[in-house]
Amino acid sequence: MSDRGPYAKGRERRQAILDSTLEVFSTLGSRGASMSAIARHVGVSPALLQYYFSTREDLLQEVITAWDRDNAERSEGLTHFADWLRGVRHNMQHPGLIHLYMTAVVEATDADHPNREFYARRYEGLTPEIAQEIRNQQASGNVDPALDPERIARILLAAIEGLQIRWLHQPDFDMVEEFLFTLERFGIHPPELLTGELDAIFERAAEAARP
Amino acid sequence: MSDRGPYAKGRERRQAILDSTLEVFSTLGSRGASMSAIARHVGVSPALLQYYFSTREDLLQEVITAWDRDNAERSEGLTHFADWLRGVRHNMQHPGLIHLYMTAVVEATDADHPNREFYARRYEGLTPEIAQEIRNQQASGNVDPALDPERIARILLAAIEGLQIRWLHQPDFDMVEEFLFTLERFGIHPPELLTGELDAIFERAAEAARP
DNA sequence: GTCTATACCCGGATAGAC
DNA sequence: GTCTATCCGGGTATAGAC
Numbered sequence: 219m220s221d222r223g224p225y226a227k228g229r230e231r232r233q234a235i236l237d238s239t240l241e242v243f244s245t246l247g248s249r250g251a252s253m254s255a256i257a258r259h260v261g262v263s264p265a266l267l268q269y270y271f272s273t274r275e276d277l278l279q280e281v282i283t284a285w286d287r288d289n290a291e292r293s294e295g296l297t298h299f300a301d302w303l304r305g306v307r308h309n310m311q312h313p314g315l316i317h318l319y320m321t322a323v324v325e326a327t328d329a330d331h332p333n334r335e336f337y338a339r340r341y342e343g344l345t346p347e348i349a350q351e352i353r354n355q356q357a358s359g360n361v362d363p364a365l366d367p368e369r370i371a372r373i374l375l376a377a378i379e380g381l382q383i384r385w386l387h388q389p390d391f392d393m394v395e396e397f398l399f400t401l402e403r404f405g406i407h408p409p410e411l412l413t414g415e416l417d418a419i420f421e422r423a424a425e426a427a428r429p
Numbered sequence: 430m431s432d433r434g435p436y437a438k439g440r441e442r443r444q445a446i447l448d449s450t451l452e453v454f455s456t457l458g459s460r461g462a463s464m465s466a467i468a469r470h471v472g473v474s475p476a477l478l479q480y481y482f483s484t485r486e487d488l489l490q491e492v493i494t495a496w497d498r499d500n501a502e503r504s505e506g507l508t509h510f511a512d513w514l515r516g517v518r519h520n521m522q523h524p525g526l527i528h529l530y531m532t533a534v535v536e537a538t539d540a541d542h543p544n545r546e547f548y549a550r551r552y553e554g555l556t557p558e559i560a561q562e563i564r565n566q567q568a569s570g571n572v573d574p575a576l577d578p579e580r581i582a583r584i585l586l587a588a589i590e591g592l593q594i595r596w597l598h599q600p601d602f603d604m605v606e607e608f609l610f611t612l613e614r615f616g617i618h619p620p621e622l623l624t625g626e627l628d629a630i631f632e633r634a635a636e637a638a639r640p
Numbered sequence: 641g642t643c644t645a646t647a648c649c650c651g652g653a654t655a656g657a658c
Numbered sequence: 659g660t661c662t663a664t665c666c667g668g669g670t671a672t673a674g675a676c
Contacts (some may be wrong), residue, residue, distance in 0.1 A: 231659085248536065263661055264652080268652080270659095272653090317538060325460075328457075330461075331460070377588045380590035380592070384586070385585070395657065403614050436641085442642080463668060476643075476646095476672095
C-alpha cells in the first residue's frame with residue numbers, strides 16, 4: 219500500500235475526521251459533537267463527513283472499532299490482566315474515548331438500533347477471552363478453582379463499564395485503583411501490578427514489540 | 430390535598446404523561462421516545478408536554494426522581510441489601526426504567542449538561558449510604574473489617590450499573606444472580622437472600638407497610 | 641388552568657453541481 | 659472529492675382559544 223496514488227488524500231481525510239471526532243467529543247461532549255461541529259474542526263463542509271461515513275452513527279462506530287483494534291495491538295507481550303489495567307490507564311488519558319464509547323453502548327441499547335448486534339457480539343467475544351485468562355490463573359493456583367470463570371468475566375466486564383460511567387461524572391475517581399481492588403477480591407493479583415513499576419514494564423514491553 | 434378542585438385534572442395529566450413516557454421508552458427505546466411519540470401515546474398535543482415539563486430533559490429527569498422516590502418508599506422494613514436486590518428484581522420487570530435511567534446518566538456526562546450535578550450528588554449520596562450498611566455487616570462479623578466500606582460501596586454501585594447495561598443488551602442476562610454473586614465475594618450474604626423465599630418476604634413486608 | 645396550532649431553529653441527510 | 663442547496667424531522671417558543 220503506497221502513500222501515493224489517488225487514494226492517499228482520501229485516507230488522510232478519513233483519518234483526520236476520526237481524530238477530530240474524538241477531539242471534539244472530549245471537549246464538547248456528545249451533544250456538542252454534531253456533524254457540523256466536527257466538520258468545522260476538520261475544516262471541511264458537513265457533507266464531506268457524510269461522504270466518508272454515511273451516517274453519524276457510523277462515524278462514531280468507526281472510532282470505536284479503531285479503538286478496539288489499537289487495544290489489541292497494544293497488548294503484545296503482557297499478560298491479559300496487565301493489558302487490561304494498562305488499557306484503563308491509557309483511556310484515562312484520552313477521556314473522549316470512554317465518553318464516546320459509553321454513549322454509543324448505551325444508545326445501541328434500543329431494540330432497533332443498527333449497532334445493537336455489534337455490542338452483543340462484542341460482549342460475547344470478550345467474555346470467554348477473559349474467562350480463559352481466569353482459567354489460567356486457576357491453573358496456577360491464584361484463583362479459587364471453584365469459581366465459575368465465565369461468571370467472573372461477566373462481572374469484571376460489567377464493573378469496568380460501571381466504573382467508567384462514574385469516572386466520567388467524577389474525573390478524580392481512580393478507576394485503576396478501584397478495578398485493581400476488584401480484581402484482588404476475585405483472587406487475581408498479577409505480580410507486575412503490585413510492584414508500582416507498571417510504567418517501566420510497559421515501556422520495556424513496548425520497546426520489545428517494536429521491529 | 431383533595432382530589433377535587435381545578436388542580437385534579439392537571440395532576441392526573443402530569444402523571445399520565447410520566448407513565449406514557451416510561452411506556453413509550455420501553456417499547457420504542459430512546460430514539461423512538463420523541464416528544465410527539467409520547468404525546469400521541471397520551472392522546473394530547475406535543476405542546477402540552479411542554480406545558481407540564483418545559484423540556485424533554487426535564488420530563489425524563491422527573492421520571493427518574495419519581496423512580497428514586499418509589500424505591501425509597503418500597504424499602505420499608507427490610508435490610509438495605511435485601512432492598513437493593515428487590516429493587517433490581519423490580520426493575521427487571523419494568524425495562525423502560527433502566528433503559529431510561531442509563532440513557533440519562535450517560536447523557537448527563539457532558540460537561541455542560543444541566544443534569545450533570547444531579548448525578549454527581551446522587552452518587553455522593555448513595556455511596557455513604559451503602560458504606561454504612563457495609564459497616565453494619567462488618568460490626569456483625571460478616572464482612573472483613575479490613576475492607577474499606579466506601580470503596581466497596583463504590584465498586585458495588587459501579588457493578589450494578591455495568592450489569593444493567595449488559596442486561597439491556599441481553600435481556601436473558603440474570604442481573605440478580607450476578608449481583609448476588611458479587612455481594613458474596615465481598616462477604617455480604619444476608620440470610621434472607623439465600624432461602625429462595627424472597628418473594629414471600631417481600632409480600633409480608635409490603636403487607637406490614639400498608640396502613 | 642388546560643390545551644392546540646403554528647411558526648422557528650437546528651441537526652442529519654440527500655441531490656446534484658463543480 | 660468536495661461543496662451548496664435543500665429537505666425533513668425533532669425540540670422549543672409563542673399566541674391565543676377554551
